[in-house]
Amino acid sequence: MTPALGILLFLATVTAMEGFAYVMHRWVMHGPGWFLHASHHRPRTGRWELNDLYAVIFAIPSIVLxxxxxxxxxxxxSTWIGAGIAAYGAIYFGFHDVIVHRRVATRYLPRSAYMKxxxxxxxxxxVVExxxxxxxxxxxxxxxxxxxxxxxxxRGNAGVRAATTEVAR
Known part of the structure; x- marks a missing residue:
């Protein structure tokens, strides 16, 4: 094993996790796992939501590896793959929970075309709940x-939620 192979495996894992996350989000979280994920599509009333259990569930393979x-x-x-899964989780947390949903106080405003x-x-x-x-x-x-x-x-779903004005920014 060379460090270059490990880094390549790490980067391949981070990349593959986007495909895994897409599949899980579309067909599990918006399918049979909706009973947990629905809390994320409603206004949060406290610090936590049932959807946060997905972070625990998805961290298990990383910890085991x-x-x-x-x-x-x-x-x-195994170490490099586990680290890649953990890195994707950290990227997800930073993007999703900190930047988009502002669950951690931040003044970040997306400036690049990609981030916007x-x-x-x-x-x-x-927009659709x-x-x-x-x-x-x-x-x-x-x-x-x-x-x-x-x-x-x-689909006829435009403007279903009052938050659509936030989307227009």
Whole structure:
């Protein structure tokens, strides 16, 4: 094992996690896992929401792989994959919870075209408060806002939530 291979495996894992997150968000969280995720599509009344349990659930493979790779003598790649999953979780937390939903106090304003695009895409995702009918399930990649708005209009879901004025920013 060379450090370059480990770093490559780490970066491949972070990249693959976006696909995994998309699938889990679209077909699990907005499917059979809606009983937890629904709390995230409603105004939060306290510091925590049931949806936060997904962070715990998704951290388990990372913890197990890191433990196995570092302490239990598993395949060397286990450590790098576990670290990649953890890194994606940290990126997700920073983007989703800190920047978009401001669950941690911040003065960050997206300035780059990329950051504006993914923040607006996630806000458009929240325009619809139902299990089905929403758009944009990724976290680090999103279609252009115009595409998402057109899809919402096509489905008849535009303006379903009062927060649409926030989306227009």
């Amino acid at each position: 890191l433990l196995g790779g570092v302490q239990l003598g598993w395949w060397w790649g 695009r993914i923040v607006q895409a996630h806000r458009l995702h929240h 139902t299990r089905r009918g929403t758009v944009s399930f990724g976290f680090l990649w999103a279609p252009p806002a115009e595409t998402l708005k057109a899809e919402l209009n096509r």
